[in-house]
Amino acid sequence: MTEHKGLLPGDHFLLGDYAAAEGAILVGCRFFAGYPITPATEIAERMSTRMPQVDGIYIQMEDEIASMNAILGASWSGIKSMTATSGPGFSLMMENLGLGIMLETPCVLVNVQRGGPSTGLPTLVGQQDMMQAKWGSHGDYEIIALSPGSPQEFFDLTIRAFNLAEKYRTPVLIMADAEVGHMTEKVVIPDPDDIEILNRPLVRKGDIEPDLFRIYRDMTQCKGDACVSPMALAGEGFRFHVTGLTHDERGYPDMSAEGNAWNVERIMNKIRDNLEDIIMIEEINLEDAEVVVVSYGISARTSLWPIELARKEGIRVGLLRLITVWPFPEDRIRKLAGSIEAFVVPEINMGQIVKEVERCAAGSARILGVHRPGGEVLDPVTVLDTIRRAAGRPTKDHN
Amino acid sequence: MTGKKVSIEEQGHLSGYEPPDQSDWVTGLHPMDNLLRGERLPHIWCQGCGLGTALTTFISALQWLEKNKNWDLEKVAIVSGIGCSGRIAGYIRLDSFHTTHGRAIPFATGLKLANSELKVVVFSGDGDIAGIGGNHFIHAARRNLDITVICVNNFNYGMTGGQVGSTTPHGARAVTSQYGNFEFPFNLPYLAAAGGASFMARWTVLHARRLEWTLREAMEHRGFSFVEIIAPCSTAYARWNPDGKGLDPQGLRRRGLEVMKHYQTVGKISPETHPKDADVKVDENGVITEIVEGKFIHDPKPDLQKAINEMAPAAEKRWLAIRQGMQKRPLLKARTDQVPRTELQLGGFGGQGIISAGKIIGQAAAIYDKLEACFTQSYGPEARGGAAGSQVVLSSDPIHYPNITEPGSAVIMSQGAYEKYAPLLIVGGILLIDEGLVKLPDTHRDDITTHGIQATKVAEDMGNVRAANTVMLGFWTAAVGAVTREAMQYSLTESVPPKTVEINMKAFEYGYNAGLNLT
Numbered sequence: 013m014t015e016h017k018g019l020l021p022g023d024h025f026l027l028g029d030y031a032a033a034e035g036a037i038l039v040g041c042r043f044f045a046g047y048p049i050t051p052a053t054e055i056a057e058r059m060s061t062r063m064p065q066v067d068g069i070y071i072q073m074e075d076e077i078a079s080m081n082a083i084l085g086a087s088w089s090g091i092k093s094m095t096a097t098s099g100p101g102f103s104l105m106m107e108n109l110g111l112g113i114m115l116e117t118p119c120v121l122v123n124v125q126r127g128g129p130s131t132g133l134p135t136l137v138g139q140q141d142m143m144q145a146k147w148g149s150h151g152d153y154e155i156i157a158l159s160p161g162s163p164q165e166f167f168d169l170t171i172r173a174f175n176l177a178e179k180y181r182t183p184v185l186i187m188a189d190a191e192v193g194h195m196t197e198k199v200v201i202p203d204p205d206d207i208e209i210l211n212r213p214l215v216r217k218g219d220i221e222p223d224l225f226r227i228y229r230d231m232t233q234c235k236g237d238a239c240v241s242p243m244a245l246a247g248e249g250f251r252f253h254v255t256g257l258t259h260d261e262r263g264y265p266d267m268s269a270e271g272n273a274w275n276v277e278r279i280m281n282k283i284r285d286n287l288e289d290i291i292m293i294e295e296i297n298l299e300d301a302e303v304v305v306v307s308y309g310i311s312a313r314t315s316l317w318p319i320e321l322a323r324k325e326g327i328r329v330g331l332l333r334l335i336t337v338w339p340f341p342e343d344r345i346r347k348l349a350g351s352i353e354a355f356v357v358p359e360i361n362m363g364q365i366v367k368e369v370e371r372c373a374a375g376s377a378r379i380l381g382v383h384r385p386g387g388e389v390l391d392p393v394t395v396l397d398t399i400r401r402a403a404g405r406p407t408k409d410h411n
Numbered sequence: 412m413t414g415k416k417v418s419i420e421e422q423g424h425l426s427g428y429e430p431p432d433q434s435d436w437v438t439g440l441h442p443m444d445n446l447l448r449g450e451r452l453p454h455i456w457c458q459g460c461g462l463g464t465a466l467t468t469f470i471s472a473l474q475w476l477e478k479n480k481n482w483d484l485e486k487v488a489i490v491s492g493i494g495c496s497g498r499i500a501g502y503i504r505l506d507s508f509h510t511t512h513g514r515a516i517p518f519a520t521g522l523k524l525a526n527s528e529l530k531v532v533v534f535s536g537d538g539d540i541a542g543i544g545g546n547h548f549i550h551a552a553r554r555n556l557d558i559t560v561i562c563v564n565n566f567n568y569g570m571t572g573g574q575v576g577s578t579t580p581h582g583a584r585a586v587t588s589q590y591g592n593f594e595f596p597f598n599l600p601y602l603a604a605a606g607g608a609s610f611m612a613r614w615t616v617l618h619a620r621r622l623e624w625t626l627r628e629a630m631e632h633r634g635f636s637f638v639e640i641i642a643p644c645s646t647a648y649a650r651w652n653p654d655g656k657g658l659d660p661q662g663l664r665r666r667g668l669e670v671m672k673h674y675q676t677v678g679k680i681s682p683e684t685h686p687k688d689a690d691v692k693v694d695e696n697g698v699i700t701e702i703v704e705g706k707f708i709h710d711p712k713p714d715l716q717k718a719i720n721e722m723a724p725a726a727e728k729r730w731l732a733i734r735q736g737m738q739k740r741p742l743l744k745a746r747t748d749q750v751p752r753t754e755l756q757l758g759g760f761g762g763q764g765i766i767s768a769g770k771i772i773g774q775a776a777a778i779y780d781k782l783e784a785c786f787t788q789s790y791g792p793e794a795r796g797g798a799a800g801s802q803v804v805l806s807s808d809p810i811h812y813p814n815i816t817e818p819g820s821a822v823i824m825s826q827g828a829y830e831k832y833a834p835l836l837i838v839g840g841i842l843l844i845d846e847g848l849v850k851l852p853d854t855h856r857d858d859i860t861t862h863g864i865q866a867t868k869v870a871e872d873m874g875n876v877r878a879a880n881t882v883m884l885g886f887w888t889a890a891v892g893a894v895t896r897e898a899m900q901y902s903l904t905e906s907v908p909p910k911t912v913e914i915n916m917k918a919f920e921y922g923y924n925a926g927l928n929l930t
Contacts, residue, residue: 016729017727018727019584022737022740043519045521045522061729064722064726065729065730071520074547078514078517078520078550081520084510084518084521085490085519085520085521085522086521086522087521089522089523089525089526089528089916090525107511108511108514115508191813194769194787195786196785196786197785198778199785224815245526247485247486247506249485250506251504251507252506252507253506253508254509255509256509256510256511258507264448264501266425313813314811314812314813317812378697389813390771
C-alpha cells in the first residue's frame with residue numbers, strides 16, 4: 013500500500029492536461045517545476061495537488077527558463093522530473109533544453125501548443141511549434157518528440173516520454189495542443205505493476221572506483237544493454253563534473269574541433285542508432301492505399317472522419333499517424349512514396365511537417381498540404397476535398 | 412610543492428587557522444589537493460585575480476566543516492553559471508555543475524529540492540547572479556530555499572573583456588563605458604534583503620580569514636544564505652579604473668595587489684550597517700571610496716523545505732478521500748443499445764454550473780454508461796461572469812471529431828446563450844430552456860422542438876439556487892434519452908459537494924419527471 017501511495021488507478025473522466033500529469037505520476041515523476049500559461053496551466057494545477065500526495069515536489073518557478081533548469085537539477089538528484097508550457101514559455105525553455113541535451117539529462121517537457129506567433133491565441137489550438145521542437149535550441153542535436161491525439165493518449169505518451177528520456181538519457185518533448193489539453197474524455201489509469209517503467213542506467217557507490225568513473229564513457233564500453241552511459245547522481249561520492257561546454261568523457265571542457273565532433277556525434281547517434289526503438293507510428297488502411305494522409309496529434313484524429321468518408325466514396329486512402337514526430341520516420345515515408353500517388357498532410361500551421369514529407373518523398377509522390385494557422389481544428393470538409401484532389405477525383409459531391 | 416614537513420604548530424599565529432588535513436602535509440601534497448581537480452590546473456584566471464582567493468577560502472571553509480562539524484563533503488554539490496567565476500565548479504573536486512549563464516540558481520533549486528540531503532552551493536559571478544540571473548536570485552531569496560549563493564563581484568564582465576555590468580559603480584569606466592558608467596549599480600546586500608534572504612554577508616578577498624568564517628557560517632545556515640565577495644579583476648576592470656592607474660599594463664599581479672591595497676584603504680568592517688546603506692561608495696570618477704563589510708542579515712526563519720514538508724498530512728487526507736470515493740463507485744452493466752453520435756450544447760452565464768453540467772453528463776456516459784464521451788468547454792476571458800458554454804459529444808463508436816458540428820439538443824439558461832446557440836441546432840433538434848431566464852422572441856425557430864422548465868425558480872424553492880443546472884440535467888436526461896438515469900445519478904453524486912447531494916438528487920428527479928411527462 014505504501015508503495016502505491018497517492019496513486020489513483022481506475023477509470024477517470026479526465027481533462028487532457030490532467031491525464032498528462034497522472035501519466036507522469038504513474039511512471040514515477042516526483043518533481044514538477046512550471047510557470048502558469050494557458051493552455052498548459054492545468055498540468056501544473058494537477059501537479060500542485062498531486063505531488064504532495066505522492067511525496068513529490070511541485071514548485072512554481074519565476075519563469076519558464078527557471079522551470080527548465082529546475083527539472084534538470086532535480087534529474088541530477090535522481091528524481092524523474094517534468095515541466096509543461098505552451099508557445100511563449102517553450103521559447104524561453106529552448107536555452108536550457110540545450111543544456112539538458114548537452115548534459116544528457118533525462119526529463120520531460122510538455123508543450124500544449126496554442127496559436128502563435130508571440131502571445132498569439134492563448135486559449136486556442138495550434139500546431140505551430142513543430143519545427144521549433146526540432147530546431148529551437150542552438151547547435152546540432154537530435155530530439156525526441158511525441159504527439160498525442162486524446163487525453164488517454166496524452167496519458168500513455170507521457171509514460172512513454174519518461175521511458176525514452178530515461179533510456180536515452182535525454183530530454184523528451186510531448187507536443188500536445190490546446191484541443192487535446194482542454195478536452196475531457198475517459199482515461200484509464202492502470203496499476204503501476206501493469207505498465208513498463210524504465211529507469212536510467214545508474215552507477216552506485218561500489219560499482220566502480222570513483223577515480224575510474226567516466227560520466228560520459230563511450231557507450232560501447234558500457235556493461236549491459238544500456239545504449240547510453242550510466243549516470244551518476246549528486247551526493248553519491250563520484251565527484252563528477254558536467255558542463256554545457258563541449259566536453260570529454262570525464263565531463264571536462266575540451267575546446268577543440270575533435271572534441272566537438274565526439275560530443276555532438278555522441279548525443280546525436282544515441283538517437284539515430286535507435287530509430288526502430290524510438291519511432292512509433294500507427295498505420296491505418298495503408299495496404300491498398302493510393303493516397304496516404306500523414307498527420308499527428310489532434311489533426312491526425314480529426315482526419316479519421318474525412319478518411320472514412322473518402323473510403324466510402326471509393327478512394328483508397330489510409331493514414332500514417334506520427335505518434336513520434338521527431339525523429340521523423342524518413343524510411344517509412346520514402347518507401348511509401350514509391351508505391352502511392354500522393355500524400356496529404358493536414359496540420360494546424362502554415363506548413364511544417366509537410367516539408368519533411370516532401371523531403372523524404374523526394375518527388376516520388378505528390379504532396380498536398382492542408383494548412384491553416386491556429387484557432388481551430390482543421391475543417392473535415394477541407395481535408396476530404398484535399399483527399400479527393402489527391403486521388404484525382406472531383407472535389408464537389410455530384411450525387 | 413616540496414615534500415618537506417611543515418610543523419603545524421608553527422602556523423598557530425594565524426588567528427582561527429586550522430590546517431585542513433595533516434596527512435596531506437606529511438605526504439607533501441598541497442593541503443587542498445583532495446578538493447581540487449589537479450588534472451584541470453593551471454586554472455584560466457589571470458594573475459592578480461581575486462577568484463583564486465575566493466576558491467581557496469571556500470575550500471578551507473569546507474575542510475573546516477568536514478573536520479569540525481562532521482560534514483560529509485560527498486553530499487556537497489557546486490553549481491556555477493558562466494564566466495570566469497563559472498569555472499569554479501570545474502576546479503572543485505566535488506559533484507559540480509557548470510550550467511548556463513545566469514541559471515545556476517534555478518538548477519540548484521531542482522537539485523536541492525529533489526534531494527534535501529545535499530548541501531548545494533551556487534558559486535558564480537555578478538553577471539550571473541545580479542545581471543542575467545537577477546530574477547532567479549531574488550526569487551530563491553524570497554522562497555528562503557536552503558542553498559548558499561556565493562557571488563564573486565568584480566564589477567564587470569571579465570571573461571568577455573571587461574564590459575559594464577549591473578554592479579559597475581556609477582561613473583566607473585569599462586570597455587563599454589569609456590565615458591564613465593551612466594547607469595547605477597545594484598546594492599547587492601539590499602537586493603538580497605528585499606528578496607528575503609535569511610543570511611547575507613560581504614567581504615573583499617583581502618579579508619580572507621573573515622571571509623572563510625563567514626562561508627562556514629553561511630553553509631551551516633538553514634535557509635537562503637548569500638555571500639558577496641568583492642574581488643579584483645586585474646586584467647579588465649583595474650585597467651580602466653584609477654585603482655590600477657599608472658601601473659605597468661603587463662604587471663597584472665602587481666595591478667591586482669594594488670587593488671587589494673585599495674580595498675585595505677576603503678574597506679570598513681561594519682556589520683551594523685543597514686543593507687540599504689551597504690552600497691559601494693564611489694567618488695565622481697567612479698573610484699571606490701568605501702566598501703562596508705560584515706554580516707548584515709541573519710534571520711533564522713523557516714526554510715522552503717520545511718514549508719513543503721508541512722503540506723504532507725493535508726495532501727494525504729485529500730488523496731484518501733478521492734481514493735475512497737473511487738473505491739465506493741458502483742459498477743453499472745454495460746449498455747447493449749447502440750447510441751449514435753449525439754451532440755449537446757450547453758449555454759448560460761458564468762456561475763450557473765454550465766461547465767460542471769456538461770462534465771457530469773460526459774462522466775455519466777464515459778464512466779457509468781461505458782460510452783465514448785468527449786467534453787469540451789469554451790475558454791476565454793468571456794467565461795468569467797459573462798457567457799459560458801460547454802459541449803458534449805456522446806457515441807457508442809470512437810469520437811474522431813471532438814467538437815460539435817450538428818448539435819441535436821441544447822440546454823440553455825440565459826438569453827445570450829439562446830441567441831448564440833439556438834440557431835446552431837439541427838432541424839428537428841431539441842431546445843431545453845430555463846423558462847424563467849429565456850424569453851422566446853416572435854422569430855423563434857419553428858423547425859425545432861422547444862421545452863421549458865422553471866429550473867432556477869424550482870431550485871430556489873428547494874433551497875439552493877445552485878441546483879438549477881441539476882434540474883436542467885434531469886430534464887435533458889429524460890427528454891433526449893442518450894444517457895441513463897442511473898449513470899446520471901451516480902455521476903452527480905460523485906461531482907457535487909457531499910453536503911448538497913440530497914438536494915441535487917431532488918432537483919434532478921424533478922427535472923427528470925418533468926422531462927418524462929413531455930408530449
